[in-house]
Amino acid sequence: MKYTKYIVLILSITISTKLISQNLKTNLINIAIPCKYDSVRDFKNGFARVKLNGKWGFIDKNGNQITKFNFDNYPTNFSDDLCRIYENNNYNIVYFINNKGEKVSPNYSYASDYHKGFACVEYGNWRGLIDVFGNKKVACNCKNAVFNNGLMNIKELTNKIRKYKSYFIDISGKVVLNLNDSDFALTEYFENGFAIVSENYFYGIIDTSGREILSKKYMRITPSKSGMYLLFDDETNFSYFNIEEKKLLNPKFDYAYDFYDGLALVGIKDKFGYIDKYGNFIINAQYSKAGFFSEGLAPVKINGKWGFIDKKGQVVIKPIYSNTDIGWDEEPMPFNEGLARVAINGKWGFINKNGKNITPLKYDWVSIFSNGYAVVSINGKCGYVDSSGVEIIPCTYDMAYKFVDGMARINSNGKEGFLAIK
Secondary structure (H helix, E strand, O other), X not given: OHHHHHHHHHHHHHHHHHHHHHHHHHOOEEEEEEEEEOEEOOOEOOEEEEEEOOEEEEEEOXXXXXXXXXXXXXXXXXXXXXXXXXXXXXXXXXXXXXXOOOEOOOOEOEXXXXXXXXXXXEEOOEEEEEOOOOOEEEEOOOOOOOOEOOEEEEEEEOOOOOOEEEEEEOOOOOEEEEOOOOEEEOOOOOEOXXXXXXXXXXXXXXXXXXXXXXXXXXXXXXXXXXXXXXXXXXXXXXXEEEOOOOEEEEEEEOEEEEEEOOXXXXXXXXXXEEEOOOOOEEEEEEEOOEOOOEOOEEEEEEOOEEEEEOOOOOEEEEEEEOEEOOOOOOOOOOEEOOEEEEXXXXXXXXXXXXXXXXXOOOEOEEOOOEOOEEEEEEOOEEEEEEOOOOOOEEEEXXXXXXXXXXEEEEEEOOEEEEEEEO
């Protein structure tokens, strides 16, 4: 009898602890801004664009109105504490407001967003860069004020058909690199000291001194933050250029993608494998379908089912899934925040890196995790689960979106608002 009491007491404590834990997790999210707007956009720099009664304006994270709801046109985000506003539907009258909603500039016929303290504007017969105070700094035929590595690209049409005068200026407006009339920069700025340029529709790579690093003979070059540039000889012949080693990688591939987690997915004759930055096959081309590596694992299709392999090519999660997110785009990746979304017979859920179900595979659709939470959907309604698999927000919303800057957009009965992470 004594032992029975102890067992009951232990079970009661365990159940109570779980309920308290679940309630604490649920209380981590609250409806910060009720669903009363026609439309909302994600928060950025502390402000969100919202539409009320057909007019756009801005609110802060407490739901306080920052500007009047009197903008007919969809405004841009704040950048350098300034926002670009179009006055009419022809988009030929534009001005800037501050984060109090006050107009702080004259009307321009053209204006870009601010970037690192500069914007490109057209005012009367003058076109060029202005600072955050509206002072004219550099007269130039710019389109976007995007400086990187201290340089910005300017393109000007010449009297030759589809030929550009292209050059790079520094922040003072000094021309520091002048390309030939037949050349132009594909990218508007240098990325890690390199830019892609074109001549007669063929592409190459230069450094900030204008020195040619890769000759202009490729049909297309894809920029890369990994230091590995993807080269297209034609639509069916791909190779790589290692910018650090200044080395062209061979052999060429029938299919090729960017590097993720140190390896690139490549294909030869409809079989996929993985190479390193030196062009060596780390995992031979053997899979009919495969996805990118992320957090040390990649999804591969084996005998018609999806599973996951590690960087040694060892199967670490058995191929039992009928659907999995293979991440052909930059995002989502297969594993994100330690979890992957998978499906069997059209029902989705999440697994961890050991292949253990974190949630039941019961949902019609699930998103990737963002800031510790994922959107889940069942029977046309959306809610949220946390990284332990607890459904902290039941599937009651018509639409729900990932958390951005601690806030998530939600839609209920045609009106939109925000949830917040406390």
